[in-house]
Amino acid sequence: MLLNPAIMALIGVSAVVALLLLLAAGFAIQVMRHWDIGSGSELQLNLERRTYLISTILSYAFVAELVSLLLFVYNAEAMSTQFVGAMCATGVLNVDPWGWPTLFLKIAVFFAGGVWLILNRLDNQGYDYPLVRVKYALLLAIVPLVIAEAVVQAAYFLGLNPDVITSCCGSLFTPESEGVAAEVSSLPPRTAVTALYASAGLALLSGLATLWRRGAALLFAGSGLLAFMVALVAIVSYVALYVYEHPHHHCPFCILKSGHDFVGYYLYIPLFAATVLALGVGALAPWRRIPSLVTAAAVDIRRFTWLSLMGFVLFYAVATYAVVTSNLTMQGVWW
Amino acid sequence: MKKLILRQKYLIDFTLSSLKRRLAKNLGLLLVYTLIVFLLASVMLFTHSLRREAGIILESSPEIILQRLVAGRHDLMPAEYLDRIGRIRGVTRKAGRLWGYFYDPAVQANYTLMVPRDRDLGQQEVVIGAGIARTRGVDVGDFLTFRSSDGRAFSFRVVDILEADAELVNADLLLVSEGTYRDFFGIPADRFTDIVLQVRNPSEVRKVAEKLTVLLPDARPILREEILRTYDSIFSWRQGIVFVLLGGSILAFVIFAWDKASGLSAEEKREIGILKAIGWETSDVIRMKFWEGSIVSLTAFLLGFILAYLHVFYGQAALFEPVLKGWAVIYPSFNPTPFVDGLQVATLFFFTVFPYTVATIIPIWQASITDPDAVMR
Amino acid sequence: MIELDDVKKAFNQGRPNEFWAIRGVSLRVDANRITVLKGPSGSGKTTLLSMIGCLSRPTSGRILLRSRILSGLPERFLTEIRRKTFGFIFQQFNLVKGLTVLENVMLPAYPLGLDHQPLKEAALKLLGQFNMESKADSKVEWLSGGEAQRTAICRALINDPEILIADEPTANLDTRLSREFMAIIRDLKQQGKTVIVTSHDPVVFEYAGIDTVVEMRDGNLAEA
Numbered sequence: 001m002l003l004n005p006a007i008m009a010l011i012g013v014s015a016v017v018a019l020l021l022l023l024a025a026g027f028a029i030q031v032m033r034h035w036d037i038g039s040g041s042e043l044q045l046n047l048e049r050r051t052y053l054i055s056t057i058l059s060y061a062f063v064a065e066l067v068s069l070l071l072f073v074y075n076a077e078a079m080s081t082q083f084v085g086a087m088c089a090t091g092v093l094n095v096d097p098w099g100w101p102t103l104f105l106k107i108a109v110f111f112a113g114g115v116w117l118i119l120n121r122l123d124n125q126g127y128d129y130p131l132v133r134v135k136y137a138l139l140l141a142i143v144p145l146v147i148a149e150a151v152v153q154a155a156y157f158l159g160l161n162p163d164v165i166t167s168c169c170g171s172l173f174t175p176e177s178e179g180v181a182a183e184v185s186s187l188p189p190r191t192a193v194t195a196l197y198a199s200a201g202l203a204l205l206s207g208l209a210t211l212w213r214r215g216a217a218l219l220f221a222g223s224g225l226l227a228f229m230v231a232l233v234a235i236v237s238y239v240a241l242y243v244y245e246h247p248h249h250h251c252p253f254c255i256l257k258s259g260h261d262f263v264g265y266y267l268y269i270p271l272f273a274a275t276v277l278a279l280g281v282g283a284l285a286p287w288r289r290i291p292s293l294v295t296a297a298a299v300d301i302r303r304f305t306w307l308s309l310m311g312f313v314l315f316y317a318v319a320t321y322a323v324v325t326s327n328l329t330m331q332g333v334w335w
Numbered sequence: 336m337k338k339l340i341l342r343q344k345y346l347i348d349f350t351l352s353s354l355k356r357r358l359a360k361n362l363g364l365l366l367v368y369t370l371i372v373f374l375l376a377s378v379m380l381f382t383h384s385l386r387r388e389a390g391i392i393l394e395s396s397p398e399i400i401l402q403r404l405v406a407g408r409h410d411l412m413p414a415e416y417l418d419r420i421g422r423i424r425g426v427t428r429k430a431g432r433l434w435g436y437f438y439d440p441a442v443q444a445n446y447t448l449m450v451p452r453d454r455d456l457g458q459q460e461v462v463i464g465a466g467i468a469r470t471r472g473v474d475v476g477d478f479l480t481f482r483s484s485d486g487r488a489f490s491f492r493v494v495d496i497l498e499a500d501a502e503l504v505n506a507d508l509l510l511v512s513e514g515t516y517r518d519f520f521g522i523p524a525d526r527f528t529d530i531v532l533q534v535r536n537p538s539e540v541r542k543v544a545e546k547l548t549v550l551l552p553d554a555r556p557i558l559r560e561e562i563l564r565t566y567d568s569i570f571s572w573r574q575g576i577v578f579v580l581l582g583g584s585i586l587a588f589v590i591f592a593w594d595k596a597s598g599l600s601a602e603e604k605r606e607i608g609i610l611k612a613i614g615w616e617t618s619d620v621i622r623m624k625f626w627e628g629s630i631v632s633l634t635a636f637l638l639g640f641i642l643a644y645l646h647v648f649y650g651q652a653a654l655f656e657p658v659l660k661g662w663a664v665i666y667p668s669f670n671p672t673p674f675v676d677g678l679q680v681a682t683l684f685f686f687t688v689f690p691y692t693v694a695t696i697i698p699i700w701q702a703s704i705t706d707p708d709a710v711m712r
Numbered sequence: 713m714i715e716l717d718d719v720k721k722a723f724n725q726g727r728p729n730e731f732w733a734i735r736g737v738s739l740r741v742d743a744n745r746i747t748v749l750k751g752p753s754g755s756g757k758t759t760l761l762s763m764i765g766c767l768s769r770p771t772s773g774r775i776l777l778r779s780r781i782l783s784g785l786p787e788r789f790l791t792e793i794r795r796k797t798f799g800f801i802f803q804q805f806n807l808v809k810g811l812t813v814l815e816n817v818m819l820p821a822y823p824l825g826l827d828h829q830p831l832k833e834a835a836l837k838l839l840g841q842f843n844m845e846s847k848a849d850s851k852v853e854w855l856s857g858g859e860a861q862r863t864a865i866c867r868a869l870i871n872d873p874e875i876l877i878a879d880e881p882t883a884n885l886d887t888r889l890s891r892e893f894m895a896i897i898r899d900l901k902q903q904g905k906t907v908i909v910t911s912h913d914p915v916v917f918e919y920a921g922i923d924t925v926v927e928m929r930d931g932n933l934a935e936a
Contacts, residue, residue: 005571
């Protein structure tokens with residue numbers, strides 16, 4: 001166990017967010033049980049007012065989770081000096097088996113929270129709140145995810161032991177070793193680049209199709225998620241190499257450093273934003289025919305699809321730019 | 336989109352004027368808030384820059400230090416060990432070092448005596464650290480006299496004073512020539528204090544250290560990366576301890592913020608009632624209150640952080656001086672290079688703004704659900 | 713224009729101190745008319761007015777505005793309708809202290825996110841109509857009763873509502889100012905507004921320009 005302020009902050013934030021969500025879930029259950037939009041009773045009025053509290057809690061929790069995702073990566077980066085063999089965040093995440101699951105859970109919570117807020121936004125535009133039960137059921141599904149994140153993260157930090165010799169990106173992302181990370185990076189660059197641009201094409205086309213016909217929204221959400229995963233793999237196995245100008249440096253975190261012009265932020269911010277919006281569009285689509293939501297759903301789906309498409313385009317532009325302007329020549333030399 | 340921004344602008348305008356109208360109440364909150372940020376940020380910036388300074392200094396130190404142990408205690412290193420090490424692959428340079436401590440009864444302080452590797456000094460010449468120059472009140476050209484281990488008096492002429500850049504380490508340093516050092520402490524010519532080795536490739540350091548322990552069973556290798564790691568964890572651990580201690584004040588602050596947010600004056604309640612009656616929606620009021628919190632937080636955060644920055648980097652961390660002074664009589668004057676990173680700011684955010692925000696969620700909501708027809712009753 | 717159909721309103725429902733403030737009121741309010749709800753205090757006229765003005769919801773019964781049902785709408789949407797359709801004048805004027813006359817008048821428009829310049833011009837024009845232009849930048853706590861009343865009227869009109877709602881508007885005014893207020897109300901009616909007023913002040917319900925007087929007693933309409 002390492003007692004350091006950033007770790008204390010992360011554990012504290014996750015615990016508080018989990019508590020807030022439990023509180024919100026308690027209210028959500030009451031709302032689901034007693035909700036009767038037609039009633040003018042004081043109970044119904046109170047429940048309606050509770051919904052404001054739940055929305056507020058969720059928006060704050062979402063922002064807190066976002067900042068804590070950043071802090072988690074920063075902290076892993078900063079702790080790399082404290083572990084033998086760790087040279088950057090990758091090594092620190094490898095120190096015990098809970099490191100990577102924590103990161104993935106944090107990303108999952110981010111996406112779930114974003115989708116919930118988008119759904120909530122739509123529902124608030126329907127005068128009869130038609131999605132009230134749907135969105136609170138979804139909220140109840142998010143709560144275990146947040147609790148799991150808090151627990152796994154605590155397990156990770158409690159298990160941190162500075163005596164452990166860890167393996168860092170140099171050895172982790174080499175084709176010779178085993179495991180997911182190795183598989184990801186041992187992906188031949190040609191395959192990675194093909195997959196990257198193929199998923200890009202799919203995401204962008206299905207996005208345009210959604211602008212044309214709302215029915216394509218689910219396809220867009222699916223291909224957005226696919227594009228997100230492919231993009232992460234491609235960053236590790238392909239884009240990063242060009243950023244570092246080194247054919248064997250596969251790290252997904254070092255690109256966030258100043259030495260590489262913070263190019264990681266220009267990649268990750270549009271990518272994450274675009275993906276959460278695409279997922280949100282997918283969550284809106286099934287409800288677009290509810291009478292009280294028809295107009296609002298059409299406007300929201302259109303707006304979020306546009307924003308998401310802009311995010312994806314920006315991401316692919318930055319990734320392509322990073323590769324094109326790099327001094328590393330791999331084509332013909334390495335593959 | 337434009338509508339959205341304009342709406343926020345109106346809400347911020349209103350919030351600013353409402354903060355101004357209740358200046359006294361908000362000033363108290365702002366003061367406490369700023370103080371909390373200032374305290375935490377000072378601790379953070381201070382320990383962080385200490386760690387950084389230490390890291391910068393160690394950067395130039397050798398990769399491996401080899402000490403001889405006799406019965407578990409540090410002993411002088413025979414010169415022949417240098418030959419016994421012989422050629423180890425990866426070691427680019429090896430050398431014996433001479434250094435030690437000396438107690439000066441005149442000012443009741445401990446000095447570190449050392450033989451420099453890159454500097455030739457005459458028999459009677461000495462180079463001193465800025466801290467010694469200050470306590471003894473000497474300058475270049477002055478003389479210093481010490482009694483050696485066998486009672487003889489040695490007189491030295493100060494030829495130079497070390498730069499104050501890295502005063503944290505060289506404040507108490509005395510540099511003398513090898514001959515003088517051996518004479519002064521009575522150390523035979525075939526003995527060193529320890530041996531240092533330079534290893535170019537960091538991944539070979541562990542292997543070299545392993546070979547050394549096999550070659551010289553009575554010697555202990557100390558690795559630079561290990562020292563760095565120890566420093567790192569000690570500093571972050573200390574920082575953590577201080578934060579735990581300050582946890583009480585954060586909690587007090589949270590309760591204070593909760594109390595301020597929930598204890599609305601009759602005037603404020605009436606105001607929110609009016610706003611709701613004339614057409615503000617619950618979420619408008621929540622947003623207005625959100626901006627209020629953001630403005631207060633941002634002001635307190637910036638103010639506290641800037642004050643802490645000035646305190647640590649330009650005020651020599653004056654508030655922590657008494658704690659540090661316990662170290663030694665020769666107190667290094669501390670002028671770290673200003674340095675801020677995202678991790679610190681994000682951590683600080685979670686220790687101050689986050690608790691404040693959480694503490695105010697429910698009071699804000701309670702204020703915002705005032706009945707719109709409350710003003711008519 | 714507005715129809716009430718067997719509207720009831722309870723407070724503290726389900727508790728021992730349950731109290732039915734409105735016990736089944738059916739009423740029609742026509743457009744471009746001045747309607748006065750008259751009755752002693754405690755008769756439920758203010759509660760009824762707040763339901764008509766979308767400030768609160770009936771416990772049961774229906775309220776229709778231009779045949780759109782309002783009574784089932786959540787607060788969020790009620791507010792939206794309210795700020796576009798209704799302007800409010802309250803008994804104690806309810807101006808926000810510390811703000812100027814101009815700011816007070818503009819306040820109801822803030823959540824709409826309109827451009828600042830046109831909004832300001834509209835507010836100044838309104839103030840001009842009521843001879844309040846010179847006071848635009850004074851703080852509201854320095855106003856006389858009549859000036860405060862006129863500021864409150866300007867505020868009620870800033871979003872150009874069709875219906876003006878006034879709750880005991882003359883309670884804090886002397887007879888001369890009360891008459892002045894009624895004259896303003898009559899002018900507003902001539903401009904096409906619908907006005908609904910509660911009052912137990914004879915200056916109001918005996919005023920010549922009034923179209924309808926509805927008398928209330930114990931939460932019911934008093935049979936005339």
